Amino acid sequence: MDSKVYFQADALTEFCREVFIRHGMTADDAGITADVLVTADMRGIPSHGIGRLQRYVNGLKTGQMKANAETEIIRDTPVSTVINANGTMGPPVSVKAMESVIEKARNNGASFACVYESNHFGIAGYYAMMALKHDMIGIAMTNTAALGVPTFGRQVMFGTNPLAFCAPAEKEGAFVLDMSTTVVSRGKIEVYDREGKALPHNWAVDKTGKSATDAGKILDDMFHRYGGGILPLGGLGEMFGGYKGYGLAVMVDILCSVLCGAPFGSQISDTATSSARVSHFFGAIKIDNFRNAGEFRGDMDKMLSQLRNTPAAEGEEQVYFAGQKEMEHEKSARKNGIPLSPSTINNLGKIAGELQIEFPASVNKNKGE
Amino acid sequence: MDSKVYFQADALTEFCREVFIRHGMTADDAGITADVLVTADMRGIPSHGIGRLQRYVNGLKTGQMKANAETEIIRDTPVSTVINANGTMGPPVSVKAMESVIEKARNNGASFACVYESNHFGIAGYYAMMALKHDMIGIAMTNTAALGVPTFGRQVMFGTNPLAFCAPAEKEGAFVLDMSTTVVSRGKIEVYDREGKALPHNWAVDKTGKSATDAGKILDDMFHRYGGGILPLGGLGEMFGGYKGYGLAVMVDILCSVLCGAPFGSQISDTATSSARVSHFFGAIKIDNFRNAGEFRGDMDKMLSQLRNTPAAEGEEQVYFAGQKEMEHEKSARKNGIPLSPSTINNLGKIAGELQIEFPASVNKNKGE
Numbered sequence: 001m002d003s004k005v006y007f008q009a010d011a012l013t014e015f016c017r018e019v020f021i022r023h024g025m026t027a028d029d030a031g032i033t034a035d036v037l038v039t040a041d042m043r044g045i046p047s048h049g050i051g052r053l054q055r056y057v058n059g060l061k062t063g064q065m066k067a068n069a070e071t072e073i074i075r076d077t078p079v080s081t082v083i084n085a086n087g088t089m090g091p092p093v094s095v096k097a098m099e100s101v102i103e104k105a106r107n108n109g110a111s112f113a114c115v116y117e118s119n120h121f122g123i124a125g126y127y128a129m130m131a132l133k134h135d136m137i138g139i140a141m142t143n144t145a146a147l148g149v150p151t152f153g154r155q156v157m158f159g160t161n162p163l164a165f166c167a168p169a170e171k172e173g174a175f176v177l178d179m180s181t182t183v184v185s186r187g188k189i190e191v192y193d194r195e196g197k198a199l200p201h202n203w204a205v206d207k208t209g210k211s212a213t214d215a216g217k218i219l220d221d222m223f224h225r226y227g228g229g230i231l232p233l234g235g236l237g238e239m240f241g242g243y244k245g246y247g248l249a250v251m252v253d254i255l256c257s258v259l260c261g262a263p264f265g266s267q268i269s270d271t272a273t274s275s276a277r278v279s280h281f282f283g284a285i286k287i288d289n290f291r292n293a294g295e296f297r298g299d300m301d302k303m304l305s306q307l308r309n310t311p312a313a314e315g316e317e318q319v320y321f322a323g324q325k326e327m328e329h330e331k332s333a334r335k336n337g338i339p340l341s342p343s344t345i346n347n348l349g350k351i352a353g354e355l356q357i358e359f360p361a362s363v364n365k366n367k368g369e
Numbered sequence: 370m371d372s373k374v375y376f377q378a379d380a381l382t383e384f385c386r387e388v389f390i391r392h393g394m395t396a397d398d399a400g401i402t403a404d405v406l407v408t409a410d411m412r413g414i415p416s417h418g419i420g421r422l423q424r425y426v427n428g429l430k431t432g433q434m435k436a437n438a439e440t441e442i443i444r445d446t447p448v449s450t451v452i453n454a455n456g457t458m459g460p461p462v463s464v465k466a467m468e469s470v471i472e473k474a475r476n477n478g479a480s481f482a483c484v485y486e487s488n489h490f491g492i493a494g495y496y497a498m499m500a501l502k503h504d505m506i507g508i509a510m511t512n513t514a515a516l517g518v519p520t521f522g523r524q525v526m527f528g529t530n531p532l533a534f535c536a537p538a539e540k541e542g543a544f545v546l547d548m549s550t551t552v553v554s555r556g557k558i559e560v561y562d563r564e565g566k567a568l569p570h571n572w573a574v575d576k577t578g579k580s581a582t583d584a585g586k587i588l589d590d591m592f593h594r595y596g597g598g599i600l601p602l603g604g605l606g607e608m609f610g611g612y613k614g615y616g617l618a619v620m621v622d623i624l625c626s627v628l629c630g631a632p633f634g635s636q637i638s639d640t641a642t643s644s645a646r647v648s649h650f651f652g653a654i655k656i657d658n659f660r661n662a663g664e665f666r667g668d669m670d671k672m673l674s675q676l677r678n679t680p681a682a683e684g685e686e687q688v689y690f691a692g693q694k695e696m697e698h699e700k701s702a703r704k705n706g707i708p709l710s711p712s713t714i715n716n717l718g719k720i721a722g723e724l725q726i727e728f729p730a731s732v733n734k735n736k737g738e
Contacts, residue, residue: 079448079478080658109448110479114659137628150676152685157676165620167627175623177616183609202609209682233603233610240552240571240609241602247546247691248617250676251534254544258536258668259506259659265672289449290483290628299627303634307519307526307619313578316521322616 005345006337011360012050013038015352019053020089022355023060024067029092036091036122041338044329045178047187048123051344056089056120057351059274065089065119071096074260078104081113082260087277090121094140098127098282102134105284112139112283114260120275124164125178125323131284132168135293139283140164143256145270147222148182149229151243154209156222156229157265159278160185161252166323168293169300172308176323181249182230186222189215189230202235204228211236225269255281337363374714375706380729381419382407384721388422389458391724392429393436398461405460405491410707413698414547416556417492420713425458425489426720428643434458434488440465443629447473450482451629456646459490463509467496467651471503474653481508481652483629489644493533494547494692500653501537504662508652509533512625514639516591517551518598520612523578525591525598526634528647529554530621535692537662538669541677545692550618551599555591558584558599571604573597580605594638624650706732 013034020030033056041049059065069088073081081100085093097113104111121127124140131138144159160180167175184203192199193215206212207227221228233245256279257264268276287293307321340348345359352359382403389399402425410418428434438457442450450469454462466482473480490496493509500507513528529549536544553572561568562584575581576596590597602614626633631648639645656662676690709717714728721728 075659077478077658082659108477109446110481112479112654112659137624150679150688152681153679153688154682155679157679157688165616167623175619177613177620179610179613179616181613183603200608205682209685233613234552235604235609239569240604241548241614243689243691244546244548244550244602245610247534247548250544250672250691251546253672254536254669255506258665258672259656261660261664261668264668265675285481287628289446290444290451290481291630295630296627299630299633300623303619303622303627306634310519310522310524310526312521313523313574316578319519319522319526320612322612322619 004339004341005362006339006364007360008337008363009038009042009333012041012338015348015357015360016050016053018357019057019351019355022357023057025089026068029068029089032095033089033091036126038338039126040123041340042330042333043123043125043326045123045326046341046344047185050340050348052120053351054347055274059119062271062274064271064274064277078108079111081111083113083115085115085118087117087119090119090278090280093118094121094127094280094282095130097280098130098140098284101282101284102131102136105136105286106134109289110283110285112281114256114262114279114281116257116260116262116279117277118280119277121280123178124162125166125176125326127282128164128166128178129174129176132166132174134284135168135287135296137285137287138164138166139281141252141256141281143253143264143268143278145268145276146266147186147230148232148246148249149205149209151232151238151246152209154205154207154227155266156225158249158253159268160230161249163248163252167300168297169304170297172301172304172321173327174323175300175304175321176326178323181233181245181252183233183235183245184230186219186230189219193219202231202240204230205236252281373708373710374731375708375733376729377706377732378407378411378702381410381707384717384726384729385419385422387726388426388720388724391726392426394458395437398437398458401464402458402460405495407707408495409492410709411699411702412492412494412695414492414695415713416554419709419717421489422720423716424643428488431640431643433640433643433646447477448480450480452482452484454484454487456486456488459488459647459649462487463490463496463649463651464499466649467499467509467653470651470653471500471505474505474655475503478658479652479654481650483625483631483648483650485626485629485631485648486646487649488646490649492547493531494535494545494695496651497533497535497547498543498545501535501543503653504537504656504665506654506656507533507535508650510621510625510650512622512633512637512647514637514645515635516555516599517601517615517618518574518578520601520607520615521578523574523576523596524635525594527618527622528637529599530618532617532621536669537666538673539666541670541673541690542696543692544669544673544690545695547692550602550614550621552602552604552614553599555588555599558588562588571600571609573599574605621650
């Protein structure tokens with residue numbers, strides 16, 4: 001049963017933008033931040049969508065996130081940039097960093113940027129995907145508050161540290177990998193907690209480092225740093241390659257933080273109402289320096305169509321390539337609107353009420369419901 | 370009970386070098402290839418060590434691997450290189466590509482190379498680690514014969530596609546992540562087959578795409594492409610993030626092959642006696658362009674010592690960072706020699722006999738045994 005109500009993407013973006021402006025952001029920065037949140041909903045990633053608006057508003061209210069901090073360029077070479085975000089909002093400084101990376105990659109073939117003292121930047125894929133229309137490979141990563149426990153460990157030592165990698169195709173759209181390097185995100189554990197369900201083994205460990213299934217207890221222990229946390233991709237121990245996910249999480253942390261002298265690992269903690277100050281890493285590689293970009297896109301089409309057309313396992317419908325479901329979701333969201341849950345709508349209504357601005361009407365009648 | 374016999378690394382390297390020279394390689398190329406194999410043994414990765422010599426010799430005998438093919442530079446810019454290896458041995462062309470990448474990164478800040486029509490290159494970490502002493506981040510990847518089944522699929526569509534990433538530290542050595550993107554390598558399944566053990570669930574699927582435990586049957590079905598194969602890191606379905614390992618494997622394939630127009634995915638098959646022609650991707654990023662390299666190494670020391678000193682889970686001894694065990698293994702191997710199994714020694718003896726060269730004596734007496 002779909003209890004969700006649908007809203008027009010543009011209307012939600014405009015609403016978020018207005019909320020951010022009222023909290024002191026410039027119209028441009030507010031527009032970027034709104035677009036990042038709503039794009040996540042459009043792509044079927046509501047954990048990073050408009051449902052997070054409350055935490056962003058909290059961040060702005062408490063000063064954890066600064067509406068208009070001046071960002072500083074600390075290092076600047078033809079292939080590298082280091083930016084001190086000075087506590088500003090994650091999305092605008094990230095878009096600017098990625099634009100600069102793309103411009104430098106156009107001129108010099110490849111370029112990378114570190115951004116530190118930043119805040120939650122939404123979906124990593126948003127920034128990586130900015131490279132696609134320039135016929136570049138796009139890369140984006142961020143560290144997060146420490147929630148991940150290393151192989152054989154029992155305390156959090158790294159974040160869910162997502163990495164995004166994308167490459168353009170022609171008819172098939174694009175390959176867009178956007179993944180946390182832990183086996184699941186904290187959001188997934190929160191869903192199990194709300195639904196009172198036991199976690200599957202191999203998702204998280206308790207204070208002793210043993211596989212644990214009590215979602216509420218794990219969330220509480222993680223928040224207070226009593227011990228325990230989420231396992232890296234590959235799960236517990238070495239049997240299923242947990243050390244690989246652990247290694248990838250640390251790789252992301254090295255690129256985001258050690259490369260520019262920012263806090264890393266267990267030094268990063270969320271507050272009760274908002275997210276931690278974090279660091280990001282962005283990159284772009286120009287395809288034409290290796291091969292004609294049109295030919296590249298043609299081969300990407302072949303690869304991606306082979307993947308989605310390979311026979312499915314018994315009981316499964318089809319195989320997807322990374323980004324395919326999100327692309328299909330976006331297409332549907334543009335047509336039918338973005339589905340929001342009753343609790344998200346309720347929460348957004350409160351934000352609207354507080355600022356005395358109007359929350360958009362739903363579009364469910366357009367769906368013939 | 371340790372039934373292994375120990376040999377001096379230098380003696381094994383010299384033996385391999387002589388074997389390669391007798392098969393037509395130049396002394397330099399033979400020396401590089403020998404060093405790559407023996408380094409794998411020294412680092413405790415015998416699956417990629419001297420035990421593979423027979424498959425390299427087979428490759429040279431059948432012409433799958435060419436002792437002295439001319440390699441061609443197809444594209445050459447300050448930050449990119451594309452090399453057609455023309456079927457030459459993997460290690461020498463890979464060392465030369467990585468040397469050029471490092472030289473270009475020194476001058477331009479970052480650089481990347483694709484090598485196609487190459488052969489098995491041993492451990493990816495060998496090339497990534499070449500960047501360490503130049504205060505650079507090192508990257509190396511390769512595609513392999515298709516052995517991996519995508520999430521929800523039942524046919525092999527990508528290789529075990531390893532990726533290596535390393536970053537220099539000071540006292541702690543270095544962070545060296547070197548991992549296949551499938552949950553296990555084929556070698557691991559071969560070990561279970563030899564020992565007649567059932568595979569754990571979530572390692573591989575059968576022809577129908579269901580989790581399977583019969584190692585011998587899976588190896589046979591994979592070799593003949595009847596269906597089934599190894600699962601990506603994260604295992605079966607989406608519950609444990611299998612789509613992430615699948616996405617990483619395709620990412621490696623894009624960088625190694627689509628970026629330079631080489632065969633990819635299911636187009637790549639091993640022969641019965643040797644490995645498939647494959648493509649590699651190498652990269653180096655100069656740390657000084659972001660931050661003083663000495664400060665970087667200092668922070669890496671902090672990060673890595675925090676990781677190895679974090680409390681262990683109950684029942685475990687300690688937490689390791691990526692590359693730590695391999696570094697310790699290398700230290701021990703330099704002192705005590707390299708352990709080889711009876712079957713490997715037997716096989717190397719046959720190669721020695723065929724060429725009428727001497728196989729080195731063991732050093733077990735030095736260990737006081």
